[in-house]
Amino acid sequence: MKRMIKTGVSMLAISLAGAAMAQAVPNTSDVEQTGSGETAVVGQSGTGTNTSDIDQDGSDNTATVTQSSVAGGTNASTILQSVTASGNEATVGQTGEGNTSNVTQDGDDSDVTVDQDGTDNVSGVTQNALASSATVTQTGNANASTVGQTGDSSTILVSQNNDDGAIDGNDSFVTQSGDDALATIDQNGQGNVSTVTQTGTASLTNIIQDGTGNTSTVTQGGISADAFVDQTGEGNISVIGQTGFSSVTDVTQNGDDNQSTVTQSASLADTTIQQNGTGNRSTVTQSGLDSSTLVTQNNFPGIPVGNNSPIGNTSFVTQSGAGSETEILQNGTGNSSTLTQSGIGAVAYVEQNDFNNVSTANETGAGSDLFVRQIGTGNDSNVRQNGIGSEVDVFQNGTTNNSLVIGTGLNSTIDVFQGGLNNSSTINQTSLNTNATVFQDGNANQSVIAQLAGEADVDVTQTGMTNFSDVRGVANFSDVTVNQNGTSNRSEVDQNSASIRVGIFTLPLLNENQSASVTQDGVDNTSRVDQYGRNQVAQINQIGEGNISGAPGGLAGITQVGENQTATLLQEGDGNRSVINQGISGSFTIITAAASDGNNADVTQNGDDGVSSITQNGDLNTATLEQDGLLNDSTIVQLGTSNTATVTQAATGNASDVNQNGTGNSAIVSQGM
Incomplete structure (x- = not known):
């Protein structure tokens, strides 16, 4: 039978005698209040099913429900405070199995507190008011909590605990729409799932999950959104999406098969992700001004969780905007990192170990x-x-x-x-x-x-x-230095590869003031330098036996086409080969036997059984060849006027061939001196 209480205090306490309790007689309470400043207190206990229904229509009302059931019994509480009311307060305490609590408040400055201790607990809270506050505490397995608040300065605190080792876990769903929203969720157990959606200004979310199969999804839209997620266990997944000004995301995952996805599209966005375990994955996408990302992944040895879990950490970071900065550190097996930054002042640091x-x-x-x-x-x-x-x-x-x-x-x-x-x-x-x-x-x-x-x-x-x-x-004022130490090394320097198209002809670009230096220390090394331009310097130093100054196929060791070129070649050892061509090359597009003036070629060979060849095409060229050893062979060819050739061969059994074609040329050959 329904009782109508319009004013004052209504307290209903239903208790049955021992014989009635043995029969599991259900308790039922229905309270309806209309007015302001009303108070309803319901206390139910017994072996049967407890049911409480409180309807309050007015402002500054208070509803308190306490239910306790034993094995086989269930508790159910429904509180409705609505119709443009304000300052209402609802408190629900349930102990036992199969607890169900539903609180609906429609008004300003209302407060809800739900405390459930037992298994299969379900709590639903809906508030539509300014400065609303909701607190839900659940202890046991398979707990579920759904809270929806709309208004300014909303605050939600949800705590769920699953410590009995059952397969079922805790579920929490929080939705806030308004200014200055705050949501804090703490879950402990197996299969915990928490979803928070906040739309408004200055939203803040803090989620901590401890157990197996935890899943956290946070979506915040507005200015100054903050999200913190801490997960410990296997198969943790955290997805955070924030859109607004000054977004901050902090995700910490410790366990196997962790996944974290953060998407922030705002100015001054900051993301920090730390993952420890096997098969961790992190994806961060930030678009805005002054973005910063820090990702740390550690892959501990072990068997990955899941059928499609990779062995190793994977991180994908994409930042677009000015002032982007990224730091990625990965430790483990099969780590992969992909970074894309587009903007002014982008800085990236990637370190991978293993x-x-x-x-x-x-x-x-x-x-x-x-x-x-x-x-x-x-x-x-x-x-x-x-x-x-x-x-x-x-x-x-x-x-x-x-x-x-x-x-x-x-x-x-x-x-x-x-x-x-x-x-x-x-x-x-x-x-x-x-x-x-x-x-x-x-x-x-x-x-x-x-x-x-x-x-x-x-x-x-x-x-x-x-x-x-x-x-x-192909650059003016460019310098090239090559140092090779070992056996069968090969060096090629080309400073003439650029070209331009003139009609049907392809002509090389003119380069100036370039230098190339090649040093090879070992046996059977090969070196080649090609230069086209003016005021270029080429130097090859080879130390060892069987070295060749020239690429395979008989190409010249040093080839220079232009003016005021200098070629220096030093070989120390036995059986070395060197070739210098100045003004002659068949590889420079249409240039063949091109004249070069004012070039210098200097070859020094220290050892036995060496071969040296110098060819110069042009005027005012100088060729100097020095061989120190036995059975060396040298050839100098000069085409032009006022050229100078000097050959010095120490010891005996050496051969020298100097060919000059032109006028005003000079040749000096010294052997065995």
């Missing part, structure tokens, strides 16, 4: 800076930078490392260090004032550098066997 690491970075913008460090086996780094003031540093330590860097920006600087076997480095720069430095330590290393820029500097150092270095630089 083996099978792959890092791909793309930065486009002025003031870009990138540092990649890889330690392990089979590391691969691909960096592409296009902007003013770009700087790239790549460090690889292991076996079969591969680094490809393409820097197309003004004042670009590239440093690549590789240590191990079968390393390969390719650098391509097209800009002014670019610098490239490659250091390789190991066997079968290969370095290819192509610079189409002015005032570019190239420095290549290789240590090992069968190393290959190819430098192609």
